Amino acid sequence: MAAMHFSVIQFPGSNCDHDCLHVLGAVLKQKASLVWHQQAQLPRGTDCVVVPGGFSYGDYLRCGAIARFAPVMDDVRRHAARGGMVLGICNGFQILAEAGLLPGALLRNRSLKFICDYTHLRVEHARSAFTSLARPGQVLRVPIAHGEGNYFCDAATLRRLEERGQVAFRYCEPDGRVTPDANPNGSLDSIAGVTNEQGNVLGMMPHPERVSEAALGGEDGRIIFESMLAALCRR
Amino acid sequence: MTARTKQTAETPAPRMGDPAITPQLVKEHGVSPEEYRNIVKILGRTPTFTELGIFSVMWSEHCSYKTSKPLLRGFPTSGKRVLQGPGENAGIVDIGGGYAICFKVESHNHPSAIEPYQGAATGVGGILRDVFTMGARPIACGDSLRFGDPQDPHVQRLIDGVVAGVGGYGNCVGIPNIAGETVFDDVYRENCLVNALALGVLKHSEIARGTASGVGNSIIYIGSTTGRDGIHGATFASAELSEASEEKRSAVQVADPFMEKLLLEATLELIRGGFLVGIQDMGAAGLTSSSVEMAFRGGAGVDIEVTRVPQRETGMSPYEILLSESQERMLLVAKKGKERAVGAVLAKWGLHAAVVGKVTASGLHRVFENGKLVSCISPAALADDHHPLFPVAHLPMRRPAYLAKAWAFKPKSLKAPKGLGQALLSLLGSPNLRCKEWVYRQYDHMVRTNGLVLPGSDAGVIRIKENGKAVALALDGNGRYCYLDPHEGGKIAVAEAARNVAVSGGEPIACTDCLNFGSPKDPEVYWQLGQAVKGMAEACRALKIPVISGNVSLYNESPQRAIDPTPIVGVAGLLEPVKGQLRTATQWFKRPGDRVYLAGESFDELGGSEYLAVLFKKKAGKPPRLDLKAEKALQGFAVAAIRAGLCDTAHDLSDGGLAVALAEMAVTGGRFGARPLGAEIALASRLRPEAALFGESQSRALFAVQPGQAKALESLARRHKVPLKALGAVKGDRLQVTLNSKPALDLGLEQLEKTWRTPLM
Numbered sequence: 001m002a003a004m005h006f007s008v009i010q011f012p013g014s015n016c017d018h019d020c021l022h023v024l025g026a027v028l029k030q031k032a033s034l035v036w037h038q039q040a041q042l043p044r045g046t047d048c049v050v051v052p053g054g055f056s057y058g059d060y061l062r063c064g065a066i067a068r069f070a071p072v073m074d075d076v077r078r079h080a081a082r083g084g085m086v087l088g089i090c091n092g093f094q095i096l097a098e099a100g101l102l103p104g105a106l107l108r109n110r111s112l113k114f115i116c117d118y119t120h121l122r123v124e125h126a127r128s129a130f131t132s133l134a135r136p137g138q139v140l141r142v143p144i145a146h147g148e149g150n151y152f153c154d155a156a157t158l159r160r161l162e163e164r165g166q167v168a169f170r171y172c173e174p175d176g177r178v179t180p181d182a183n184p185n186g187s188l189d190s191i192a193g194v195t196n197e198q199g200n201v202l203g204m205m206p207h208p209e210r211v212s213e214a215a216l217g218g219e220d221g222r223i224i225f226e227s228m229l230a231a232l233c234r235r
Numbered sequence: 236m237t238a239r240t241k242q243t244a245e246t247p248a249p250r251m252g253d254p255a256i257t258p259q260l261v262k263e264h265g266v267s268p269e270e271y272r273n274i275v276k277i278l279g280r281t282p283t284f285t286e287l288g289i290f291s292v293m294w295s296e297h298c299s300y301k302t303s304k305p306l307l308r309g310f311p312t313s314g315k316r317v318l319q320g321p322g323e324n325a326g327i328v329d330i331g332g333g334y335a336i337c338f339k340v341e342s343h344n345h346p347s348a349i350e351p352y353q354g355a356a357t358g359v360g361g362i363l364r365d366v367f368t369m370g371a372r373p374i375a376c377g378d379s380l381r382f383g384d385p386q387d388p389h390v391q392r393l394i395d396g397v398v399a400g401v402g403g404y405g406n407c408v409g410i411p412n413i414a415g416e417t418v419f420d421d422v423y424r425e426n427c428l429v430n431a432l433a434l435g436v437l438k439h440s441e442i443a444r445g446t447a448s449g450v451g452n453s454i455i456y457i458g459s460t461t462g463r464d465g466i467h468g469a470t471f472a473s474a475e476l477s478e479a480s481e482e483k484r485s486a487v488q489v490a491d492p493f494m495e496k497l498l499l500e501a502t503l504e505l506i507r508g509g510f511l512v513g514i515q516d517m518g519a520a521g522l523t524s525s526s527v528e529m530a531f532r533g534g535a536g537v538d539i540e541v542t543r544v545p546q547r548e549t550g551m552s553p554y555e556i557l558l559s560e561s562q563e564r565m566l567l568v569a570k571k572g573k574e575r576a577v578g579a580v581l582a583k584w585g586l587h588a589a590v591v592g593k594v595t596a597s598g599l600h601r602v603f604e605n606g607k608l609v610s611c612i613s614p615a616a617l618a619d620d621h622h623p624l625f626p627v628a629h630l631p632m633r634r635p636a637y638l639a640k641a642w643a644f645k646p647k648s649l650k651a652p653k654g655l656g657q658a659l660l661s662l663l664g665s666p667n668l669r670c671k672e673w674v675y676r677q678y679d680h681m682v683r684t685n686g687l688v689l690p691g692s693d694a695g696v697i698r699i700k701e702n703g704k705a706v707a708l709a710l711d712g713n714g715r716y717c718y719l720d721p722h723e724g725g726k727i728a729v730a731e732a733a734r735n736v737a738v739s740g741g742e743p744i745a746c747t748d749c750l751n752f753g754s755p756k757d758p759e760v761y762w763q764l765g766q767a768v769k770g771m772a773e774a775c776r777a778l779k780i781p782v783i784s785g786n787v788s789l790y791n792e793s794p795q796r797a798i799d800p801t802p803i804v805g806v807a808g809l810l811e812p813v814k815g816q817l818r819t820a821t822q823w824f825k826r827p828g829d830r831v832y833l834a835g836e837s838f839d840e841l842g843g844s845e846y847l848a849v850l851f852k853k854k855a856g857k858p859p860r861l862d863l864k865a866e867k868a869l870q871g872f873a874v875a876a877i878r879a880g881l882c883d884t885a886h887d888l889s890d891g892g893l894a895v896a897l898a899e900m901a902v903t904g905g906r907f908g909a910r911p912l913g914a915e916i917a918l919a920s921r922l923r924p925e926a927a928l929f930g931e932s933q934s935r936a937l938f939a940v941q942p943g944q945a946k947a948l949e950s951l952a953r954r955h956k957v958p959l960k961a962l963g964a965v966k967g968d969r970l971q972v973t974l975n976s977k978p979a980l981d982l983g984l985e986q987l988e989k990t991w992r993t994p995l996m
Contacts, residue, residue, distance in 0.1 A: 012500075012585060013493050015409020019684045022700070036583075053682075055407040058493025114402050116679045118906070141908060145406070145679040210681045215698065215817070217689070217907065 004232045006032040007046040009076070009092075011067050016053035016089065016209065023209045024050070028225055037070040047232050048085040049076050051092030053145070053207060063106060063148050064094035073099055085129055085228060086201040090146055093193070093203030102196055102203045103161065104153035106146075110186025114147040119184055119206055121192050122172040125165050128199040129231035133223050139176045140169075140220040142206040144184060149205035151187035151194070161194060168202055169193040245599070246280060247608040252552065253284035260284075264291035273624040277616045285602065285610040288554045292467070292520035293527060293617040294626050296789055302628040302755040303787040304620055306765050309772040314781040316744055324365040324445055324516060326783025327437070328745040330809055332702035335442075337371035338434035340379070340710070340749045340805045342788035346487040347429040351396025352403070355429050356490035357562050359404040362433040364516035367499050368565065370443035370506045371435025374683055375697055376405050377414035378431050379710045379749070379803045380674075383424030385666050385995055390419075393427050394996060400490070401431065402677040407492035408499065411686060412678035413695025414708040414805075419666045420715065425793035430749045430786075432710060432805045436699055443506045445515035447529035447537055447568045447594050452512060454526070454537065454592040457581060458498050458564040460547035464488050465521070465560025475754055475792040494563040501584040502565065508580065510573040517564040523557045524618075525566040526592070527600050531614035536597035541604050543591045553602055553609045568594060632765055633758035641719055644855035646841035651925050655894075655979050658850060662891045662929065663898055664990040665849045672906065673994035691906055692821040693735040693887045696810065705810035705817045707741030709733075712751075713890075714799035716858035719843045721763040721800050725770025726861045727933060731889060732806040733778055737870035738885040738936050740819040740877040741808020743778065748785040748804050753797030755789050763800040764789075771802060777863035778870070780806060813878055820877045822886035823904035824912040829884065829965040830945045831914055833893070834957050835869055835935030839926045845890040846929035859933050865957075866934040872955035873936055881948050884939035893918075894928040894972070894980060896937055901970050902988040911984040916963040916972040924974055939965055 006024045010017045017034060024032035035042060037056075042049065057066040067073070073095075080086050080101055088096035096102045109115060121142055123134040134140070153161070161167050169192040173182045183190045185205075193204030208221030254260060261271045264287055274282055274290050282290065296302060312320040318335055319327035325339035343358025359376060366373050378401050383390040405412050410433070447454065465488040505511050513533065515525040522544065530537040541556045551559075569577045581588045595601075600617070602610040615622050652658040662668050675690040687705055688696035694709035711732035717724030733743040748771065753760040775782055791798045810817050841847060842856025876882050888896045902911045920927040940948050945961070952959035970987060972980040 013407070013496055015407075015496070015682060019682065022684060026700075054409060055493060055496070058407065058491070058496075060493065113399070114406055114677050114679070116406075116681060117676050118908075143681055145681060147406075207681070210684055213684075215687060216681075216684060217686070 003029065003031045004047045004229055005045045006030055006048050006050055007035045007042050008032060008050045008052055009037060009072060010034045011037045011056035011070060013056045013058050014052050014054035016207065019209045020050050020052045023212045023225065027212055035072060037072050040071050040075065042075045042079060046079065048087065048228060049079055051088040051095050053090030053092060056091055056095060063091060064098035067095045068099035077101065080201050083198065083200050087130065088203040089207055089209065090205055093205055096201060096203045101201050102194055103157050104151055104194060106148050107150040107152050108148050109150050115184055116143065116145040117184065118143045120172050120174050120182065121169040121206060122176050122178060124167050124170060127165060128168055128195050128202065130202045130224050130227050131168060132230055133227040137176060139172060139174065140223065141211065141218055142208055142221055143210050144206045146205055150185045151191040153188065158188065164197055166195050166197065167191055168195050169204060245608060245611045247283050247611055250283065250609055256281055256284065256287060261287065265295060266291050270294060270626050277624055283609060285554045285557065286612060288558050289523050289610060289612060289617065292523055292558055297519050298524055299626055300787055301626040302630055302789065303750065303764065305627060306768045309768060310782040311772065311776050312782055317781050317783055318439065318442065320783055321785060324368050326745065326747065327369060327442060328783055330699065330702065330704055333439055334436060334699065334702045335439055336434055336436055336706060336807060337366050337369045338432060338747055338807060339365050339784035340430055340432040340747045340803060341786040342749050342751060343429045343431065344426060344751065344788055344791055347397050348425065348427050350487040351393045352400040353489055354487055355397040355400030356404040357488045358429050358431045359401055360490055360492065360495050360562055361518050362431045363408060363410065363495060364518065366433040366435040367502050368443065368445065368514050368516045370441040371437035372503055373410045373433050373435040374685060375413045375434045375695065375708060376410045376432060377412060377708055377710050377805065379415055379712060380417045381423040381428035381714065381801060382419050383421050385419050387424065390424060391996065397427065397429055398674055398677055404490055404492045406679040408496045409682050411680045411682050412675060413680055413686065413690060413697060414710050416710055417671050417674050420799065422796055422799045425795055426791045426798050428751050428801060430803045432747065434708060434807065436701060441507055443511060443514050445529050446513035446533040447535050448533035449512055449571065450594055450596045452568050452571060452594040453574060453590045454594065455567050455569055455577065455588050456544060456564065456591045457567065457586050457588045459491060459494050459561055460545040461556055461559045462547040462561050463551065463555055463559060466555055466558045475790045488560050488562045491563050497584045497586055498563055498565060501580055501586055504580045505577060508576060510570055510577050512568040512570055514565060514567040517566060519560065521558060521560045527614050527617045529566065530600050531618040536595035536599045537592060538595050538601045538603065539592040541602060543589050545587060545589050553604045557602065630755055630761045631758045632762040634762055635759040641855045642857055646847060646856050649851055651923065652850060655924060655928060656982050659894045659898060659980060659982065660990050662845060662849055662895055663987065666995055667845060668891050668895055669995055670992045672992065673996055687817060688739055688819050688821055691903060692739060694739040694741065696739055696741065696819050698817060703812055707736040707739045707808040707810060708805065709735035710803060710805045711735065712801050712803035714801040715848065715854055716843050717767055717801060718799040718854065719856065719858050721766035722770040723858055723861060725767035725802055726774040728802050728804045729771050729774035729778065729780065730861055730866045730933060732804045733780055734870055734887045734936065736806050736808035737873040738820060738887050740810050740874065742874050743780050743806050743808045745783045746775065746780050746804055746806045748782060748802060750787045751791055751798065751801040751803065752789050753792045760797060767800055767802050774863060778867055818877055818880055820883050820885040822900055823907065823909055824900050824914065824939055824965045825884055825909060826941065827912060827965050829939040829941055831916060831962045831964060832938045832948065833935065833960045833962050834872065834938060834952060835865065836932065836958050837920065837922060837927065837930060837935065838932045839922050840930045840932045841926055844929060844931045846925065859931050861933045868955050868957050869934045869936060872952055872957045875955065876938065876948060876951055881944045881951065882938050882940040886937045888935040888937065889931065892929040892931050898970055898987050898991065900937060901984055902991055905988060911988055912965050913967040913969045913984055914963060915966045918962065918972060918974045920974060924979060927974060928979065
């Protein structure tokens, strides 16, 4: 299988860019490169775009609110419209939501505090390109690290998300039960990650790149990247 | 005087609007009459207002270390791994394969006591800049915090703000916080301590230094604009806190971590591109100290034109521009011909730059305003502690009167607690011993994906992706021990930090220290400082851990009280791969059936213990003695056992002694995907039960090993001459301890875990 080409977008203030590059390149042996936010176009041959975590533009104004105007984002939108895969992690999720590529918004954590901790995620379905190798209902242990990850959308949108299977992950107990205690930040319906209607754009607050190597205390995050590779292979 | 230190006759003209120099003005600058006479001698005339300001910050304790330096000379600062010792922005040690680590700890106590969020945040920002200006990419940070009683609303406000500030800054820049401690005691009520550490990695060939040379080279200012914030921050840090300190809120700077992140990336690109002669952070004393120190280190002259300095306020005088401590600013000297390349990198990161001066052959530090000279001083007079007129304070020392009474106290005079189990629960639930997850949960401790051991064990361990090794980091200090015996307490601060690193698998290779003390003008405080430094130096020498960087924070006092003497030590240890594998140990039990061993000797040592403080509200007695030979042996044994793959479970014994350590080993695993595991322990001891269970004898650690490895561990201990006792096994869901075959503790894991893990705030 030829290596897939991942473009990791680098904004001023991105700080998980190198972590994503490391997992995709050194761990999963794919082609991965940083793309500076000022570039008007993604590198040719980009199979998948990753919008990494961090504090793009210092999270000033509002998380992700400035990044969505970056020159490179126009081409990210075109890539998504063509059906190309886009994964937004943490601040990347906030940016994709601000850019209108994903529904909903991320509010301040219910506790009003930044939280860095392990969470458990229930895979809601295996239909999207990002979860195809997982079993529906499978529980993944993936950490979060954010101050504004409290997912919110209006009632009509929530209904649509449910109907169309756009909820990718929910925070849950280690045994898979979705409970208020397992919801770390107050997210609506315990939502931890959503896709767009077509299923080719995923945003998630937890960090799969932090649990993709056994040495770091877990490999549950790999299934997301490996699902993406499997989906790219199928095409 | 050498040619370099010679002052010429250039005399600045008086400047309109500047106040006249009066004894009152001199006093307000914290300059003593003798120091003022020396200033006049150096200049050969009366200083201008600008010059007085420059002298006052450069000769403040914060910048000159005038009262602590004579004592600090006892620290060992060299060793085969040391590439840069104290005297630069941060120290550097070799970790093999052409790579090195760079680290330093620094205090931001007074700003945090006045404005907790900004004070703590800018503390982290300052120490990160110290590390990346050396050319190192920061890969970890840590913090050591001291507060008053956490029940007190005033203290809660400080805790909230400080923790949010430490987190807010590091999280945004993307540096994992992997090590730290948070301790409560009334002595820190008004004057909390906020010590921040940063650690970075770099190639030997990438080391940058804060130096100015090459006549005609441009001096370039980058980063945030200059405002009136933080004027006299260094002087403010060099006096006691008082009611009036509130009015000095403007001496606290405001943090902009996003700007820091841009500076970090741009700085590393500039250094690694080979475009710079020198670079320095504008930290304490801002543009003054950075330009003076660069000139001094480079043996050059420097001319600064203040009107070229980017300003965020109007009408700033040269005095204000020079003394401002606005954050996130750097000064650099570009190589000739590389100015365009420098400009391109700065433009990429959206940073503004301004040429504010040039390197000259004059040997003088000169400041101009619209071309008119306003200050002219020899850099050596400001920055060289060997300059004949550089301030050195020879202060009187006196052994504190309270010691005799404190030492006369005999813990044996207290009645033993009725229930040892209840005593253990009281300790586990006490603010100091309770799990600190509520703190480090607010810090991103996983970013950069290097964490082999995350916070929650004795030391944080991160892998170094660049060379396949790993680094362990721990911060420690015990103010209560140092209050009761600063010499022994100083030794223990070093030993304990190193022990935490060793039981995690790291061989200690270097340390950094932050000396938090009261006013050195109090002879008893100065004695404490002298004794603590002496003890630390002894331990560093015996354990072969050079001091590569550090910071002194004096005047930690309020009208109510002085803090306990609190030296904080950060130790870094190296983990080498064995057959391609990095082996670490963590403090929690992993498998039922593992054998539990205690290494080291236990004595009747309850003086200064957490047990006395929590159960009897007593801060008295003699703290435990530290035998440096035994300590060295224990640490060597721990590193060897872990490296050989004999054990993956080890825990240092410290506050709360054996019983607390066992309980922590039983319940810590819950956070790390393991489940709590009980143990059956049979102790044989001649000590009183409370001393056997809660005594804090030094140089001890617990190990848990699989039964098949037990023999090998025992023989390794014999080779290292470390006493090793089999205590029992990991088993069941209770912590059961017998003492001389009589039941002593029998507690369910659920109760232990709940008591320990319930967040304090």
